[in-house]
Amino acid sequence: MPEPILQIENLDAHYGDFQALYGLSAHLDQGEVVAMIGANGAGKTTLMRSVAGLLRNRPEAIRWKGQAIGRLRADQVAALGIALVPEGRLLFPSLSVEENLIIGGQIGRRGPWSLDSVYRLFPVLKERRHQQSTSLSGGQQQMVAIGRALMANPELILMDEISLGLAPVIIRQIYDALPGIVGEGMAALIVEQDIAKALSVTRRVYCLQEGRVALQGASASLSREEISRAYFGM
Amino acid sequence: MDWANAVIQGTLLGGLYALFAAGLSLIFGVMRLVNIAHGDLIVLAAYLGLTVSTALGLHPLAALALVVPAMFAIGYALQRVILNRTMGGDILPPLLVTFGLSIILQNGLLTVYSADPQKLQAGGLETASISAGGLTVGVLPLIVFVTAVAIIGGLQWMFYRTALGRAFRATSDRQDVAQLMGLNRAHVFGLAMGLSLAVTAVAGIFLGVRTSFDPAVGGSRLIFGFEAVIIGGLGNLWGTLAGGIILGVSQAIGGQIHPGLQLLAGHIVFLVILAVRPRGLFPKMED
Numbered sequence: 001m002p003e004p005i006l007q008i009e010n011l012d013a014h015y016g017d018f019q020a021l022y023g024l025s026a027h028l029d030q031g032e033v034v035a036m037i038g039a040n041g042a043g044k045t046t047l048m049r050s051v052a053g054l055l056r057n058r059p060e061a062i063r064w065k066g067q068a069i070g071r072l073r074a075d076q077v078a079a080l081g082i083a084l085v086p087e088g089r090l091l092f093p094s095l096s097v098e099e100n101l102i103i104g105g106q107i108g109r110r111g112p113w114s115l116d117s118v119y120r121l122f123p124v125l126k127e128r129r130h131q132q133s134t135s136l137s138g139g140q141q142q143m144v145a146i147g148r149a150l151m152a153n154p155e156l157i158l159m160d161e162i163s164l165g166l167a168p169v170i171i172r173q174i175y176d177a178l179p180g181i182v183g184e185g186m187a188a189l190i191v192e193q194d195i196a197k198a199l200s201v202t203r204r205v206y207c208l209q210e211g212r213v214a215l216q217g218a219s220a221s222l223s224r225e226e227i228s229r230a231y232f233g234m
Numbered sequence: 235m236d237w238a239n240a241v242i243q244g245t246l247l248g249g250l251y252a253l254f255a256a257g258l259s260l261i262f263g264v265m266r267l268v269n270i271a272h273g274d275l276i277v278l279a280a281y282l283g284l285t286v287s288t289a290l291g292l293h294p295l296a297a298l299a300l301v302v303p304a305m306f307a308i309g310y311a312l313q314r315v316i317l318n319r320t321m322g323g324d325i326l327p328p329l330l331v332t333f334g335l336s337i338i339l340q341n342g343l344l345t346v347y348s349a350d351p352q353k354l355q356a357g358g359l360e361t362a363s364i365s366a367g368g369l370t371v372g373v374l375p376l377i378v379f380v381t382a383v384a385i386i387g388g389l390q391w392m393f394y395r396t397a398l399g400r401a402f403r404a405t406s407d408r409q410d411v412a413q414l415m416g417l418n419r420a421h422v423f424g425l426a427m428g429l430s431l432a433v434t435a436v437a438g439i440f441l442g443v444r445t446s447f448d449p450a451v452g453g454s455r456l457i458f459g460f461e462a463v464i465i466g467g468l469g470n471l472w473g474t475l476a477g478g479i480i481l482g483v484s485q486a487i488g489g490q491i492h493p494g495l496q497l498l499a500g501h502i503v504f505l506v507i508l509a510v511r512p513r514g515l516f517p518k519m520e521d
Contacts, residue, residue: 054410074413083414090411094403103404106397107416152416 004029005187006051006082006156007063011070013043013050013211020046022211028156033178033188035198035219038208039231044191045087047208048160051189052084053077078107083154087161087191089145091133097144098129104148111153112184118147121177139170146174146181156187163194175201195227209233236490239369244486245479246371249379250444252478253437254459256386256471257430263393263469264402264426266325267317270332273456274339275431279305279438280447281347283354294354294443302435309431313424321423336452343449354442378440385433386475393471402426461504467514476516480507 004027013021020043028034036044049055051062053074062070064080072080083104091100101118119126122143128136133144142162149157163171171194178201182188192198199205199219207215207230215222215230254276261267269275279301286297316335320327362373393399405412405422413419441447441455462481466473481500488499507515 052414054413073418074410075416075418078414078416086411086414090408092404092407092411094407095400099400103400103412103415103417106401148415 002030003066005065006189007066008047008051009061009063011047011050011057011061013046013055013057015046015055020211021050024208024211024213026206026213026216028187028189030155031182031185031187032204033182033190033202035202035205036189036191036208037193037195037198037205037227037231038214041210042208043211044208045160046211048084048087048158048189048191051077052082052158054084078152078154079109081109081153081155082158083149083152083156084158085145085149085160085162087164089138089141091141091144091148093132093134095133096130097125097133097136100133100144101125101147101151105151105153107152109153113150113153115151118150121150121180122147137170139166139174142166142170142174146177150181154186156189157181159188159190159192161191161193163192163197171197195231207231235368237487240486240490241483242369242371243375244483246375246379246482247486248462248475248479248482249375249382250437250440250478251458251462251481252382252386252475253378253433253440254455255462255466255474255478256382256389257433257437258459259463259466259469259471259474260389260433261426261430262463263471264406265321265423266406267321267328267427268325268332269430270329270456271336271339271452272332272434272459273452273454274336274343275305275308275434275452276438276441276455277343277447277449277452278308278339279431279435280354280442281343281352282435283439283442284347284352287354294356294439295359298436298439301439302432305431305435305438306428309434310424310428312431313427314420317427318420318423340449340452347449349448349450351446351448352442353446354439356443360443374443378444381436381440382475382478385436386471389429389433390471398425458500461500464514465504465507467517469518470514470516473514473516477514480515 006028008024008026011021011024012019038044050057053072057070059068059071069077095103101115124140125143125147128140133141162174175197190198190202202219205219205222206213207227209230215226258269258272261269282301282304283294283297286292286300287294316331317328320331359374363370364373393402401417401422405417405419409419458481462477463474465480466477484503485496485500489496
């Protein structure tokens, strides 16, 4: 069995005095797509922010290809090939759609993703490329946020609630694009509220509850009862 | 004719005020930092120009080739070593630290250069003039004005057309997301302050060529710079140029009415604009 590319081991994370994660352990293999589910406040976003370097942790708590990265800054983590699609999209309002994409790619990592390939994935963005990013619909903004992360040609993409607040038809459109994204050998860690959606696109799943892993396993093998027990703690 | 002359001289003076203001406008736009030491840094640049031009026997404008990179380096180091530690949600700590820096700079300059007024000697350039249609315009004020327009145009181009400008705008929008794009905020802020002080270097040398200066004159340059920025609208560079010109013309017209009214007229126009348009004449569209 090859060593996982991302190894989270005994991670405690805090916001000020509030502890959000308690000794959390998880891992991702090369090219693997994994879901992270759990109720609001379970620590999913905290975990994503920790891996991306927006929250600083004990160096050994997060390892990337064996290297301890828990204490690196977000720009250093990004350079290693980990990209985050943040919850709420968080586009740059002063930048046009195309500038938002370009700035995602300026880290200079080589790979299959470029303006052209992002526009092929989401053709609507090409039509809107000179518009202010905030003038787009929610779904289109989410496409920009995903495209911006892809432009860095990451080896691991972290997607935090990419369906939040979007119409079901748009959500389907975005998830339909997912195989084209991870097909290139990219690993993905997906935080998702829609459990059925999360299970259908991933191989494995972790269920968080109050900052701890309450359940994990192959996405296809877990029963609804197991999941709702882990989800709600009942 | 006297009034037309006052407007023209005031416009040219406004170019200098716009140079005082451009650096302030830039760093406020990128990192919401209000630099109280800005005026004293202008004076520091004038003294560096004095040292360079007397030690090497250079024309003050040629000294720019050394003073501009020196001020850039000072700005970058100042931001990385001191000011970045004060940045955060609260605007008060950087305000207080730059206030302290202002006092340190004034006293440092006093110790090194004494309180005697100094001037940068630019030779024949200081008195050269062009006459047309009964109006006479000094060559030096004209150079200052054209330089100011060119620098502001250059900054505007940099801001909206280059990778550095994109990084500045992105960091200004959302610091932590910019960090996710591989932009180290500490470095981006350092570059912004370096650029701000590079512009300040030009402003300082022009100041020293136009008038005499001593270690205490930074405060009023800071006020003129602030007034130009606020008249023009925060974060808008062309607005800052317009603000500088409005301030310069107001002062010139005030001086035409009565010599004692010159500075007062500028402040009154500033206060009136602040009262009528609190966000300046040309505020940025989005916020």
